Amino acid sequence: MSLALLDCVPLLEAVEQLAGRYRSVPQSRLQRAAAAGLAVARELSFEAQRLEHPDHPLRVMPDHGMFVIGDQVAVSGHDLAAALAVRPDRQDVLDRALRRVAQAAAEL
Numbered sequence: 001m002s003l004a005l006l007d008c009v010p011l012l013e014a015v016e017q018l019a020g021r022y023r024s025v026p027q028s029r030l031q032r033a034a035a036a037g038l039a040v041a042r043e044l045s046f047e048a049q050r051l052e053h054p055d056h057p058l059r060v061m062p063d064h065g066m067f068v069i070g071d072q073v074a075v076s077g078h079d080l081a082a083a084l085a086v087r088p089d090r091q092d093v094l095d096r097a098l099r100r101v102a103q104a105a106a107e108l
Contacts, residue, residue, distance in 0.1 A: 004088040005086060006084050006086075006087060006088045006090065006091065006094060007086055008058075008080075008081035008084050008094065009026065010098060011077060011080065011081050011084070011097055011101070012077065012078065013095060013099055014077070014101040014105070015022060015044070015073055015074055015076075015077025015078070015081075016074060016093075017045065017069040018040070018070075018073055018077075018094070018101055018104055018105050018107065018108070019069075019071065019073040019074035019077070020039050021037075021105065021108055022068065022069045022070035022071035022073060023071075023107065025108065027066075029108075030066050030067075031066060033069075033107075033108050034065075034066035034069050034086050035106065036056075036104060036107060036108075037066075037072070037073060037108075038061070038063055038069055038070035038072065038094065039101060040073055040076075040101065040104045041061055041072035041073045041075075042061045042076070042078045043097075043100055043102070044076035044077050044079070044080045044097060044100075044101075045059075045061045045076040045079065046058050047080050047093055047096075047097060048079040048080040048082075048083045049093070050075065051080075051084065051086070051090065051093065052083050053075050053092055058075040064080060065086050075108060077097075077101070080093075080097055084097075
């Protein structure tokens with residue numbers, strides 16, 4: 001039996017790039033963009049949780065302030081990629097996550 005894997009490298013690259021942008025923007029811009037960044041991180045986290053534990057209630061990623069938004073985006077994106085890697089049947093989730101990260105990057 002062969003195990004097909006979903007190629008999540010594009011998601012990993014996209015979340016790392018977005019996380020880097022959040023880490024490097026000036027504070028004034030970060031203040032305006034922090035809520036949107038946290039929303040993206042939470043969406044990615046929710047998707048990962050739904051895949052990993054579909055019968056459990058979703059846990060909300062806490063708001064630890066604007067200076068950790070980049071880290072939260074990276075962690076939640078990596079969690080989702082790990083959950084998706086063994087779910088080749090969920091290309092739809094990967095595509096949705098890629099669109100959402102691209103949208104966030106365009107708005108930053």
